[in-house]
Amino acid sequence: MKKEIEIIKPTNRILPKASLLFMLISLFSSQSFAQKFTAQTSKNKVSVGEVFQIAFTINTSASNFKAPNLSDFDVYSGPNQSSSMQIVNGSMSQSISLSYMLSAKKEGKFTIGAASIVVNGTKLESNVIPIEVKGAAQQNNQNNTQNSNNAYNPYANQQNTTATTPQYSSDKSNDDVFIRTFVTKKSCYIDEQIVVTQKVYSRLNLRGFQNYKMPSYNGFWSQNENQKNKQIELGQENIDGVMYYVAEFTKSYLFPQRAGQLTIEPMEIDCIVRKRSGKQPQNIFEQFFGGGGYEDVVVKAKSKAITIDVKALPEKDKPANFSGAVGNFSLKAEISKEKVKANESINLKLSVAGKGNIKITDAPKITFPDGFETYEPKITENYNEGGSFSGTKTYDYLLIPRKPGEFVIKDLDFSYFDPEKKTYVHVPAPEFNISVSPDPNGSNATVAVDPSVSKTSVEAKENDIRYLKTKDIQLEKADTFFFSSWKHYALMALPILLFAGFVVTHGKMQKLNSDIVAVKERKAAKLARKQLVKAEVFKKQNDKDAFYQEISIALNSYISNKLNIPVAELSKENIELQLSKKQVPTETISKLISTLNDCDVARYAPAAVSNDINVVYNNTVELITKIEDETKA
Numbered sequence: 001m002k003k004e005i006e007i008i009k010p011t012n013r014i015l016p017k018a019s020l021l022f023m024l025i026s027l028f029s030s031q032s033f034a035q036k037f038t039a040q041t042s043k044n045k046v047s048v049g050e051v052f053q054i055a056f057t058i059n060t061s062a063s064n065f066k067a068p069n070l071s072d073f074d075v076y077s078g079p080n081q082s083s084s085m086q087i088v089n090g091s092m093s094q095s096i097s098l099s100y101m102l103s104a105k106k107e108g109k110f111t112i113g114a115a116s117i118v119v120n121g122t123k124l125e126s127n128v129i130p131i132e133v134k135g136a137a138q139q140n141n142q143n144n145t146q147n148s149n150n151a152y153n154p155y156a157n158q159q160n161t162t163a164t165t166p167q168y169s170s171d172k173s174n175d176d177v178f179i180r181t182f183v184t185k186k187s188c189y190i191d192e193q194i195v196v197t198q199k200v201y202s203r204l205n206l207r208g209f210q211n212y213k214m215p216s217y218n219g220f221w222s223q224n225e226n227q228k229n230k231q232i233e234l235g236q237e238n239i240d241g242v243m244y245y246v247a248e249f250t251k252s253y254l255f256p257q258r259a260g261q262l263t264i265e266p267m268e269i270d271c272i273v274r275k276r277s278g279k280q281p282q283n284i285f286e287q288f289f290g291g292g293g294y295e296d297v298v299v300k301a302k303s304k305a306i307t308i309d310v311k312a313l314p315e316k317d318k319p320a321n322f323s324g325a326v327g328n329f330s331l332k333a334e335i336s337k338e339k340v341k342a343n344e345s346i347n348l349k350l351s352v353a354g355k356g357n358i359k360i361t362d363a364p365k366i367t368f369p370d371g372f373e374t375y376e377p378k379i380t381e382n383y384n385e386g387g388s389f390s391g392t393k394t395y396d397y398l399l400i401p402r403k404p405g406e407f408v409i410k411d412l413d414f415s416y417f418d419p420e421k422k423t424y425v426h427v428p429a430p431e432f433n434i435s436v437s438p439d440p441n442g443s444n445a446t447v448a449v450d451p452s453v454s455k456t457s458v459e460a461k462e463n464d465i466r467y468l469k470t471k472d473i474q475l476e477k478a479d480t481f482f483f484s485s486w487k488h489y490a491l492m493a494l495p496i497l498l499f500a501g502f503v504v505t506h507g508k509m510q511k512l513n514s515d516i517v518a519v520k521e522r523k524a525a526k527l528a529r530k531q532l533v534k535a536e537v538f539k540k541q542n543d544k545d546a547f548y549q550e551i552s553i554a555l556n557s558y559i560s561n562k563l564n565i566p567v568a569e570l571s572k573e574n575i576e577l578q579l580s581k582k583q584v585p586t587e588t589i590s591k592l593i594s595t596l597n598d599c600d601v602a603r604y605a606p607a608a609v610s611n612d613i614n615v616v617y618n619n620t621v622e623l624i625t626k627i628e629d630e631t632k633a
Contacts, residue, residue, distance in 0.1 A: 035060050035119050039112070039126035047134050048104050051076060055099035056115045056126055065098065068113035073102040104133040176203040177271050179249075179303035181264065187309040191326035191357045192419040193389060194220075194254045194308065196264060200301065201244040204273035206234060207296055209249070212269040217254060219262040219310075221360055225251040225385050253389040255326075255357045259312040267303045272296055313417055317424055321365060325416035327356015333412050333429040342404050342439035342568070345604030348397040348432075352414060355390040359383065363395050364414060369434075371403035373571070398604060401436040402568055408433055441553050528558035528624055532617070539613050544602070547613050551620055552599040555592070558624055562631070572596070582631050592623055 035058075042053040056065075067079070078100030104110070109132050114125040182197040200206070209232075237246045249269070256262055277295040313326070329352055336347040350364055359381065368374050375398045383391030401407065412429035531554035538547040560567045563578045572593050579589050598611060 035122075035124065037062075037115075037117055037119075037124040037126050039115060039129055041112070041129050041131070044130060045132045045134070046104055048107060051101055051103045053099055053101055054112060054129065055097045056117075057095055057097040058117060058119070058124075059095040060119055062096075062117045062119045062124075064116075064118040066116045067098075067100075068115050070100070070102065070112070072106075072110050073104055076101040076103060078102075104131070107133050107135060109133070177201070177273060177299045177301050179267055179269065179301045181267065181303045181306055183264070183306055183308070186306070187311070188256065189311050189326060189417070189419050190257065190259055190313055191255050191324060191360075191417075193327060193356055194256070195388060196252045196254055198249045198251075198267050198303065200247045200249050200269065200271060201237070201239070202246075202271060202273055203244055204275050204299075206245050206247060206271060207274055208272040210270045210272065210298070212249075213267065214250070215265040215267055217252070217264065219258055220254040220256050220264075221357070222255075223253040223359065223389060225253070251385075253385075255360065256308065256310040259310050262308045262310055264306045264308065266305050269301055271299045271301055273299055314422075319415035319424055319426060321411070321413060322415045322417070322424065323362040323364060325352070325356065325358070325361045325414070326419060327354055327358065327416060328418060328420070329354030329356065329358065329414070329416045329427070331414040331427040331429055333432075335409070335432045335434075338433060339435045339437075340401060341437050342401055343441075344400070344439075345600070346399040346401070346434065347604075348399060348409065349394060350397075350412065350414075350429075351392055351394045353390075353392040354416075355388050356416070358391055358393050359389070361393065364412065366397075366409075366412060368399065368409065369407040371401060371405070372407070373400040373402055374398070398600075400600065400604075401434065404436045404438045406433070406435055441549075527561060528554045529621075531557060532621065535617060535620075539617050542613075544613060547617075548599050548602040551616065552596070555596060555599065555620065555624075559592075562627070579627075584627060584630050588623070588626055588630060591619075592627070595620060595623060 037056070037058045039054065039056050041055075043050075046052050056067075079098035080100070109130065112129045112131060114128050116123055116125050118124070178201050180199050180201060182199065184193075184195045188194060200209070232247050232249065235246050237244050249267075254264075274294050274296050332349075332351040332353070334349050340346060352358060352361065363377060363379070377395040377397045380394040380396065381391065382393075383389065408431055410431040412431075414427045414429065416425055416427070417423075418425050531550060535547055535550035535554060538544075538550060556567050556570060559565070559570060559575055563575070565574065565578065575596075576589055576593065579592070580586075595616075598616070602611075
């Protein structure tokens with residue numbers, strides 16, 4: 001949790017005393033923070049006579065502050081000291097600011113030059129600030145009346161605005177400073193979007209905020225609006241005949257995660273306001289500028305809790321492919337190509353766009369055809385914040401068909417629940433017919449599989465119609481007996497002869513098969529090195545596409561011959577299992593799988609690879625040599 005403590009002490013001292021002020025402050029400043037000296041102003045465009053503020057901030061100990069030339073402006077007060085301290089995760093940082101209240105004397109374009117300061121013997125200068133001054137502003141009677149009852153109000157020249165009140169809000173307190181929590185709805189479904197806005201109201205002049213505590217939002221998934229570079233602006237609202245200054249402090253997007261009564265806890269904040277005090281002016285300057293009659297005080301404000309009634313999503317008519325999307329969405333499906341060769345890549349993109357809980361929606365559940373090697377999708381997100389949370393979430397699938405044939409990628413439809421219509425919506429997606437031709441570089445042929453034929457075995461039944469014999473039929477005499485004939489004895493001896501032949505043949509085949517495997521294993525490295533010679537030629541030509549293709553072919557052919565596995569049946573799981581059986585170290589197996597993945601990505605998504613091809617080539621040679629050495633035992 002981040003705690004910020006800000007102390008504002010108006011000093012109303014003359015300019016020559018600024019140097020002494022910084023020397024005293026430097027005794028308490030930390031030396032460990034980066035030196036940063038900046039200047040900023042409350043407005044860049046002002047009217048003649050309109051008062052605005054310029055502040056110079058340093059975050060370390062310093063001395064010898066010199067203000068810029070302010071002769072084009074009337075200096076109403078300054079330098080006014082403001083120090084702040086931040087504690088973030090136990091680490092403390094401090095900053096000191098000197099500010100001036102100025103007003104322009106005449107129209108035109110002016111530049112407030114750089115102020116200077118000395119830090120550890122080094123002179124630092126702030127940035128310059130351009131100021132554009134127009135004609136004198138005309139204030140209405142209402143603003144004049146309000147300004148007469150308060151100290152200087154930097155927002156007095158802004159036009160009165162009345163914010164549109166959302167449908168539900170917490171009740172306001174009777175204090176001069178309070179917080180109201182606005183929600184777009186108090187009854188919703190699980191994962192339905194709720195926008196929560198926290199606003200601070202004050203009848204006094206708001207000067208700043210500190211020590212704020214945001215609600216924990218238990219039971220909700222929350223997304224706070226991006227506060228980076230956002231400045232809190234003051235407006236005015238009329239509530240029950242009373243005019244309040246109002247600041248929209250924060251906006252959050254909530255998505256309830258469970259059904260029942262969920263509570264949005266109160267928000268707490270310390271508001272720094274300027275109010276009239278009983279202090280008498282100490283000198284002529286305070287009498288002239290009215291500084292002695294006002295003081296900055298801290299007022300604690302706390303909103304009220306709000307209860308949200310969350311309903312469960314209906315089970316009736318819930319689609320089987322429902323992944324939890326709630327809101328209003330559209331779907332776009334596209335594929336990079338529909339005619340490929342085996343072992344070539346295909347990119348399938350599914351883009352879900354709309355308003356709702358898109359950020360926490362799961363990826364679509366897709367069943368790809370057999371023979372397709374798939375990877376986890378690359379997810380690209382682009383979100384917008386405004387009146388609601390919306391955006392686009394794209395799933396990019398990398399598919400590699402390993403078998404030739406005709407395939408269909410289907411069932412890509414998307415379903416979501418529309419809380420406005422209180423029903424499930426089905427968004428259809430097209431089917432993609434993929435034609436895969438054989439890989440000309442494959443070392444093993446594969447059989448095309450018709451995807452419409454299921455993998456079932458054929459059973460022979462007794463009532464099947466047998467084929468009729470159409471050739472000549474050999475007839476025997478009716479009085480010829482088979483028993484005790486030479487055929488009878490031959491058939492009796494035949495099993496013994498067949499068994500003996502089987503034993504001899506089986507032994508020879510077993511030995512022959514083992515010899516073939518040994519030959520393939522011995523020649524695996526030699527054949528791979530021949531393939532690497534081609535890769536070396538493309539490496540010298542800096543042809544990365546051809547280089548990675550040859551590297552991939554070399555590695556796949558080597559593993560196929562080494563493990564006696566067809567290239568079409570190679571998979572990362574099969575490679576890991578077979579090499580583990582040969583007692584190849586896990587480190588070597590992981591390096592091989594990583595190299596194969598790099599080759600696939602380089603071939604199918606070359607823009608995503610930045611590896612040096614010389615390093616890839618050397619690593620491949622070293623990897624093959626290492627596997628050879630480790631499998632000799």
